[in-house]
Amino acid sequence: MAQHRGLAGQSIALIAVFAGLIAASTLVPEITLVGGVPLTLQTFAIVLSGLVLGAWRALAAVTLYLILGFAGLPIFANGAAGLAVLTGPTGGYLIGFMLAAVVLGASASALARAGILARRGVAAAALIGVGLLSLPAVYMVGVPWLAWRTGMTIMPVGCSGLTDPDCVSAVTVGVIPFLVGDLIKVVLAGLVAATIHRAYPGLLGSARAVVAASCDGAEDKAAAATA
Amino acid sequence: MISLLGLYRPRRTPLHRAPVWFKMLLLLGISITTIAVSDPVTTIGITAACLLLLASTLPPLKATLKGMAFIIVIAALTTLFQLWRGEYVRALDLAGDLISIAALALAITSSTSMGAMLDFITTLATPLKWILPPETIGVMVSLTLRSIPEAARILTEARVAARARGLDRDVRAILFPSASRTVGFALQLGQALHARGIAEHGRAAKATPRPAPQGDDAVAPVLPSPPVREAVPGDPENSTS
Known part of the structure; x- marks a missing residue:
């Protein structure tokens, strides 16, 4: 079965459930943070899929979510x-x-x-650090696309004041207002992914590395996972 | 609360009867045309044609307006911005592009059932069948549809539980339990799929049958392989217990 591993039942279930999670994260009402700031969960779910599933399964989950959305299911942001x-x-x-x-x-x-x-401890920081890569990855495609479709320039050039038309650009409209929220979501996703990897070791990579690393720490893995 | 009713309504308009590949080709062609052509008259013509096509599919009014509202706001902002910079033709061109392609895409969405669209996508994926057999795509799509309400239920339950503890502003109290329950649900679902032999032999079934083992080297299989069963869409309610 080794060569079918990529499509084994567990992978299929993980792909499908995470695609469902991404879809559901746009459907449930947004969470209100302290201070009344609403937080939508779509970016969180995408980052979490990447951090939990690994490259191929995460790509499959996101693609599956997009395909269902293109096919007409109202699962994009704002019910689109x-x-x-x-x-x-x-x-x-x-x-x-x-x-x-x-x-x-x-x-x-x-x-x-x-x-x-x-x-423990290192995992969450490392996962948050990796999760930060999602911001350039998303904006690298999204911002030029936005600039192209709306005729804005990508970067503000020669910006001098709020009433200056040169200040309106894809970066000022499409990145800066969302940056703080995205950072919060990445940090949350990193923390959650660390918990998941602790609770379910072996989701990514080989179980041998997990066992070896936990033996080095001379720490009971089960106790660590439930602590 | 959570509405999963899309734009599609079964009707008998010309666009409903047109094959999916034709509609997708039309969308591709119109997209390329509107982007390549920046002549105001052509832009207005194409926009009018696309809006008429959208109207011809008799879409549900409220949902369509909601779908178009976002695009119209964006188009209005873009137009204002370009007018501000004094580029009138470019303003018209960009707004026309945005509205026409959105209208055509909505027309396709409202005239194509999800099943037809998924069939089309599966057909497109035929060259990939050695990696991704069509049955596996079908299983994944139906499992995803089943797990959307499940994931929404888990998220909602976590919020109710957090509120009961007075933590409804604490994002960690909501996200940690719901995320780990979701992964647990996925792993249980995976075991259920494995136990039923669903999608385990997606590639093996397509491959040439294994040559019969010969001589003393032949090792009898210790365990029989799980039975190959047809994937039944909508079946996974058995596997969620």
Whole structure:
């Protein structure tokens, strides 16, 4: 069965459930943070998929979510559906999600192979650090797409004041307002992913690395996972 | 609360009867045309045609307006921005591009059932069948559809539990339990799939049958392989217990 591992039942279930989680994260009402700031969970779910599933399964989960959305299920942000989202000005962000899933998944697998995920304390910081890669990955595709579809320049050039038309650019409209929220979501996703890898070791990479690393720490893995 | 009703309504308009590949080609062609052509007259013509096509599919009014509202706001902002910079033709061109492609895409969404669209995507994925057999795509799609309400239920339950503890502003009290329950659900689902032999032999079934073992080297299989069963869409309610 080794050569079918990529499509074994567990992988299929993980892919499908995470695609469902990404879809559900746009459907449930947003969480209100302290101070009344609403927090939508879509970016969180995408980053979490990358960090938990690894490159191929995360790509499959995000692609599956996008395909269902394009096929007409209203599971994109704000209940939008269909191909109009892809062809619209924000369609680049969706493609960026796929890129982010691959980048994060590959990096998280590398962390798992290095045995970092099995060490408490280090794991969360490393996963947050990897998760930060999702911001450039998403914006790298999304911002030029937004600029192209709305005729804005990508970067503000020669900006002198708030009433200066040169100040309006894809970066000021499409990145800066969302940056703080995205950072919060990445940190949360990193923390949650660290918990998941502690509770379910062996989701990524080989179980041998997990066991070896936890034996080094002379710490009961089960106790660590439930602590 | 959570509505999963898309834009599609079964009707008998010309666009409903057109094959999916034709509609997708139309969308691709119109997209390329609107991007390549920046002549104002052509832009207005294409936009009008796309809006008429959208109207011809008799879409549900409220959902369509909601779908178009976002694009219209973006198009209005873009137009204002370009007018501000004094580029009138470019303003018209960009707004026309945005609205026409969105209208056409909505027309396709409202005239194509999800099943037809998924069939089309599966057909597109045929060259990949050695990696990704069509049955596996079908299983994954139906499992995803089943797990959307499940994931939404887990998230909602976590919020209710957090509120009961007075932690409804604490994001960790919501996300940690729901994420680990979701992974646990996925792993249980995976075991259920494995136990039923679903999608385990996706590639093996396509491959040439294994040559019969010969001589004394032949090792009898210790355990029989799980039975190959047809994937039944909508079946996974058995596997969620």
